[in-house]
Amino acid sequence: MARLLSLVESGGPAAAEALALVFPYTGRAYTIGITGPPGSGKSTLTDRLVGRIRRAGDEVGVLAVDPTSPFTGGAILGDRIRMQDHSTDTGVFIRSMATRGHLGGLALATPHAVRVLDAAGKPWVIIETVGVGQVEVEVAAAADTTIVVVNPGWGDAVQANKAGLLEIADVFVVNKADRPGGDETVRDLRQMIEWSGERDWNPPIVETVATNGQGIDEVWDTIAAHRSHLETDGRLAARRAARLRDEIRSLVVERLGERAAALCAGPGFDELLGRVESRDVDPHAAAATLLNQ
Amino acid sequence: MARLLSLVESGGPAAAEALALVFPYTGRAYTIGITGPPGSGKSTLTDRLVGRIRRAGDEVGVLAVDPTSPFTGGAILGDRIRMQDHSTDTGVFIRSMATRGHLGGLALATPHAVRVLDAAGKPWVIIETVGVGQVEVEVAAAADTTIVVVNPGWGDAVQANKAGLLEIADVFVVNKADRPGGDETVRDLRQMIEWSGERDWNPPIVETVATNGQGIDEVWDTIAAHRSHLETDGRLAARRAARLRDEIRSLVVERLGERAAALCAGPGFDELLGRVESRDVDPHAAAATLLNQ
Numbered sequence: 001m002a003r004l005l006s007l008v009e010s011g012g013p014a015a016a017e018a019l020a021l022v023f024p025y026t027g028r029a030y031t032i033g034i035t036g037p038p039g040s041g042k043s044t045l046t047d048r049l050v051g052r053i054r055r056a057g058d059e060v061g062v063l064a065v066d067p068t069s070p071f072t073g074g075a076i077l078g079d080r081i082r083m084q085d086h087s088t089d090t091g092v093f094i095r096s097m098a099t100r101g102h103l104g105g106l107a108l109a110t111p112h113a114v115r116v117l118d119a120a121g122k123p124w125v126i127i128e129t130v131g132v133g134q135v136e137v138e139v140a141a142a143a144d145t146t147i148v149v150v151n152p153g154w155g156d157a158v159q160a161n162k163a164g165l166l167e168i169a170d171v172f173v174v175n176k177a178d179r180p181g182g183d184e185t186v187r188d189l190r191q192m193i194e195w196s197g198e199r200d201w202n203p204p205i206v207e208t209v210a211t212n213g214q215g216i217d218e219v220w221d222t223i224a225a226h227r228s229h230l231e232t233d234g235r236l237a238a239r240r241a242a243r244l245r246d247e248i249r250s251l252v253v254e255r256l257g258e259r260a261a262a263l264c265a266g267p268g269f270d271e272l273l274g275r276v277e278s279r280d281v282d283p284h285a286a287a288a289t290l291l292n293q
Numbered sequence: 294m295a296r297l298l299s300l301v302e303s304g305g306p307a308a309a310e311a312l313a314l315v316f317p318y319t320g321r322a323y324t325i326g327i328t329g330p331p332g333s334g335k336s337t338l339t340d341r342l343v344g345r346i347r348r349a350g351d352e353v354g355v356l357a358v359d360p361t362s363p364f365t366g367g368a369i370l371g372d373r374i375r376m377q378d379h380s381t382d383t384g385v386f387i388r389s390m391a392t393r394g395h396l397g398g399l400a401l402a403t404p405h406a407v408r409v410l411d412a413a414g415k416p417w418v419i420i421e422t423v424g425v426g427q428v429e430v431e432v433a434a435a436a437d438t439t440i441v442v443v444n445p446g447w448g449d450a451v452q453a454n455k456a457g458l459l460e461i462a463d464v465f466v467v468n469k470a471d472r473p474g475g476d477e478t479v480r481d482l483r484q485m486i487e488w489s490g491e492r493d494w495n496p497p498i499v500e501t502v503a504t505n506g507q508g509i510d511e512v513w514d515t516i517a518a519h520r521s522h523l524e525t526d527g528r529l530a531a532r533r534a535a536r537l538r539d540e541i542r543s544l545v546v547e548r549l550g551e552r553a554a555a556l557c558a559g560p561g562f563d564e565l566l567g568r569v570e571s572r573d574v575d576p577h578a579a580a581a582t583l584l585n586q
Contacts, residue, residue, distance in 0.1 A: 244576065
C-alpha cells in the first residue's frame, strides 16, 4: 500500500494508470476531515479517534496532510510520535503527505490517496491537516464529515478565517476544554452558528480533552449522527458527486496548466517577454499571442 | 484614478483594454510590499512611511490588499482610520482591494492596480497585505522591496510560515520593539537569516515603534539601501522581468482555466459525471475525454 501511495503521489502517467485500476473498487470508505490551528491538538484527537474506531472493530487509514510554505520545500509536520500506540497495529495505516510542486498539488493528491486506502478496504479514512491555510481547509473540507478543532481563546489563532471554518464545519470540537475560557468559546461558536442562518445541519459543538480521552465517545457519536443525516435523502451521494465534479474540473485545469507552461517555455517566449519589458506589448496581449499559437 | 482602478479590478475585456492603454506609461514606480501577521502594526508602519515619503517631497500610492476567506465573500480589512492623517493630502492615494472570485484573483489584480498608480506618476507604491496567508505573502513578495513586519514573540503567530517569510523578506521590521522579548526576536531572526545560507543580500533587521515614529527613518534608509543594491548590476531589471514572466504565465493559465470551466459546463458533462459516479470511468479518463472534445 505504501508503494502504491508513493506511485500515486508522484503523479504522471503511471499514477493515472494505477488510479484507473484502483477506481472501480472505491466509494465505500467514509472519510473524516480534521482541521484547526496548529497546536489545537488535532493529532491527539486523531489518535484517540483511531483508538475508538479500532475498539469498534474497524480498520482505519490516516492521511496527515502538510502543505509546506509557499516558497520553500521544508515540511513542518508535527510530531507523529503520538501515533506510536498504533504503530504495531496492522489495522491502522498512517501516511504523511507533503505538497510537491504547485499549489493545487495536495488538493488533487489527497483524494487519490484516499482512493488507495478505500480500495484496500479501509472503511474509515481520517484526513488530518496541519493548520487552517486555504489549501488545508480545502483538503479537510473534501471529506464526508469535516471536524474543525479549536481551543479556548481560539479567536486570535484563526482571526483571518473564522467564517471559512464555520462554512466547512460539520462538527466543532473545542479541545483542551478544561482550560480557562472553554465555556466562552462554546458560547462564541454557538452564536456564530446561529448568526450564519438556517441550514439542514447545524454543526454540534463537542468539548474534549483529547490527552485523557474525555469527550472522544461523544465526538464519535456525533460523527455517526452526521453520517446518518447525510445518508438520508441522498445527501451523501450528492456531496460525493459534487466532489467528483470539482475533481474532474481540477484535473482539466491542471492539464491545461501544463499546456500553459509549455507555451511559456517555447522558443518565441523570451523574445515576446523582451517586447513586454520594453512596453511595446502589454501582458494581456502577450498572453493572447501565446494562446493563439 | 479611483474609477480606473475599479474598471481594472472588475476584469474582463474593458479592463484588458484599459490596461493596454496604461501599460506604456508604466515601469517607473518603485514598489514596497509590507506583510506580517494580523496585529503586527503594518497599517501604522505604512502610515508612517507615507509620512516619510511625503516629507521627502514625493507622492505615494497605497494598496491595502485583503484576501477574504476561501469560502465566504466577507472582507476583514483592518481599521483604515489611521490613514486619516493623509485623507486630505492629494499627494497620497489610498485604495483597499479585496478579492473577488477565484484564488488567483488578487495575485493578478494587484500588479494591474500598481500599474494604474505607476502610470499616474506616483514614484512610490506601497502594497500592504492583511496577514501571512499564501496569497498575501505572494502579493507582498511581488514588490521591489518586501518588508516583513513581526513583533516580539512573533513565533506563535507565524508558526506555519517562518521559512516562507524568511524567503521573501528584503527587510525585517521588528515593530512594537519596546515590548518584552524584542532583543530575543532580533537574535532569533538573525540566526534564522544566518542558517538560511549565503545570499547576495542579507535582510537587515530594523526595530521600530511605529506608533511614535521610532525607527521609521531607519526603515526608510534601509529601503533606499536595498533599492541601490537592486539597481546595481541589473538586479532590479531582472527581478521585474521575472515578475512579468510569471504574470504572463498566470494570464495564460487563467484564460485556459476559463476554457476548462466551459468544458465542464457543456452538455455532455452530466452524463460523463454519472459514468464516473458509477465507477465506469475514472476521473483522469473523464478529464481526458473533456480535453479531447
